[in-house]
Amino acid sequence: ILKHTSATGASRYSGTVPFKTSKPASTYILFDSTRGNGVYTLNMNNGTNYSSATNFSSVSNTWPTALSHNIALDVQWGTEMVYDYWLSQHGRHSWDDMNGVLQSYVHFSSGYNNAFWNGAYMTYGDGTGSSSGGFDPLVSLDVTGHEIGHGVCEATCNLVYEKEAGAMNEGLSDCWGATIEHYADPHETDAQPKKTWYIGEEIGNGTPLRRMDLPKLRGNPDTYGGTYWYNVTGCTPIPSNDYCGVHNNSGVMNKFYFLLTDGGSGTNDKGSVYSVTGLGWAKAPAILYQTELVLSSTATYMDCRTASINVAALLYGGCSPEVKSVTDAWYAVGVGA
Numbered sequence: 001i002l003k004h005t006s007a008t009g010a011s012r013y014s015g016t017v018p019f020k021t022s023k024p025a026s027t028y029i030l031f032d033s034t035r036g037n038g039v040y041t042l043n044m045n046n047g048t049n050y051s052s053a054t055n056f057s058s059v060s061n062t063w064p065t066a067l068s069h070n071i072a073l074d075v076q077w078g079t080e081m082v083y084d085y086w087l088s089q090h091g092r093h094s095w096d097d098m099n100g101v102l103q104s105y106v107h108f109s110s111g112y113n114n115a116f117w118n119g120a121y122m123t124y125g126d127g128t129g130s131s132s133g134g135f136d137p138l139v140s141l142d143v144t145g146h147e148i149g150h151g152v153c154e155a156t157c158n159l160v161y162e163k164e165a166g167a168m169n170e171g172l173s174d175c176w177g178a179t180i181e182h183y184a185d186p187h188e189t190d191a192q193p194k195k196t197w198y199i200g201e202e203i204g205n206g207t208p209l210r211r212m213d214l215p216k217l218r219g220n221p222d223t224y225g226g227t228y229w230y231n232v233t234g235c236t237p238i239p240s241n242d243y244c245g246v247h248n249n250s251g252v253m254n255k256f257y258f259l260l261t262d263g264g265s266g267t268n269d270k271g272s273v274y275s276v277t278g279l280g281w282a283k284a285p286a287i288l289y290q291t292e293l294v295l296s297s298t299a300t301y302m303d304c305r306t307a308s309i310n311v312a313a314l315l316y317g318g319c320s321p322e323v324k325s326v327t328d329a330w331y332a333v334g335v336g337a
């Protein structure tokens with residue numbers, strides 16, 4: 001029987017964090033055997049050949065094993081938190097709901113300014129550094145939640161990764177990243193502005209990659225068809241245009257979910273005056289998840305609106321305040337009347 005052990009260590013972005021290790025041979029490794037079929041973090045040693053990845057290993061279960069490896073703790077802890085979020089809040093067993101292994105590879109390549117889900121596991125770059133216009137290591141909890149969110153999407157509605165469906169795929173990943181950060185990161189506070197709604201501020205030395213509360217401040221639309229909306233009609237060339245602006249038009253989904261959770265009022269780019277009563281951190285994610293389960297892979301924002309209103313009606317009743325909030329939040333972002 002593989003013995004698992006509790007460990008703690010100083011992570012790069014989230015302070016001292018608890019996580020699980022195992023000792024299959026003479027040393028402890030970053031392998032949690034207690035969650036589903038396992039949570040692993042492996043070291044690419046700045047290479048790109050996955051079969052050459054090595055374990056992070058410690059004789060004394062003391063972590064990190066070197067300061068430059070503190071990022072492995074963000075990822076091991078963060079991935080464990082993502083597993084716990086999906087199971088405790090939605091009864092979902094890992095990304096595929098079949099307790100699929102959660103495997104992460106850190107120190108990928110050198111100066112690699114990205115992190116991604118490839119259909120089976122996560123890869124994280126060290127970045128070129130925020131001080132030189134790139135990113136610091138791309139291992140913050142919202143990034144981890146975002147990447148595994150792509151796995152959840154793949155295993156559920158499997159939104160096609162281009163145009164509007166792709167933008168919703170991206171938006172859903174940001175929504176889960178923010179929600180999981182709120183759920184698990186002790187450094188998240190509700191101080192204004194709520195950093196929960198910032199995506200990737202940790203890896204940009206305080207400057208977020210995207211803002212869900214005010215997408216336009218980062219060049220993304222907050223209104224369907226409004227300022228910064230990427231015109232997806234006849235757009236070429238895919239994929240060099242980011243599959244027709246998937247990381248851009250995601251701003252509409254992000255603002256919808258921000259308003260559905262926190263509420264808010266204002267005037268959108270269509271001149272519509274809106275006011276949304278927020279549903280908070282239990283009901284908004286419940287509606288989002290049930291919507292993700294029923295969407296079709298080629299859904300548009302309008303389809304997502306319809307699906308989410310139906311979900312809210314099923315969960316809370318046809319004339320419920322929850323249905324009104326969902327409808328009002330879509331109206332706020334310019335989708336539907």
Ligand code: ASN
Nearest residue numbers: 114115116117146147170
């Ligand atoms: N970090 C990017 C993302 O998850 C990588 C990609 O898949 N385009 O959206």
Ligand code: ZN
Nearest residue numbers: 146150170173
């Ligand atoms: Zn993404």
